Amino acid sequence: MVSLRPGGVYTKAQLQKELETLASCGMFERRDYRRRIERSRPCLLPxxxxxxxxxxxxxxxxxxxxxxxxxxxRVQKWYHDEGYACAQVVNFGNLNTREVVCEVVEGDITQLAIQFQDKLGNVCEGNTKLGVIRRELPKQL
Known part of the structure; x- marks a missing residue:
């Protein structure tokens, strides 16, 4: 797989080609995939x-x-029904195995910026007090 030998003299193009070969061989993807699976939480779906x-x-x-x-x-619908408004299925894992692994990003909301918009989507002044929005927003999401 690797044609480079210790002590050899190589051009930049040859080194670049070796890097591309290593990156595309799949060996590192499998290792990364296995690590992600081992670290993942158990299935939340009922x-x-x-x-x-x-x-x-x-x-x-x-x-x-x-x-x-x-x-x-179906998986995203369950997450959305449970209140994970930003949850998305981002990957199905390694489809060459006899199992279907569904990788979900639950979409934690870490910051909130409140803007009022008119009917055309332009930012404008709003009449609703920010306290009311902050109180009601968790119920909506």
């Missing part, structure tokens, strides 16, 4: 939703792009 996803897999028989979209939509 058993009923997990069964729905398993049923989708059984009915389809094989993993397709359309099936992954349906799984993504």
């Amino acid at each position: 058993v009923t939703v997990q069964r729905e996803v398993m049923q989708m897999l059984r009915e389809q028989g094989r993993v397709t792009a359309r099936l992954l979209q349906r799984i993504r939509d």
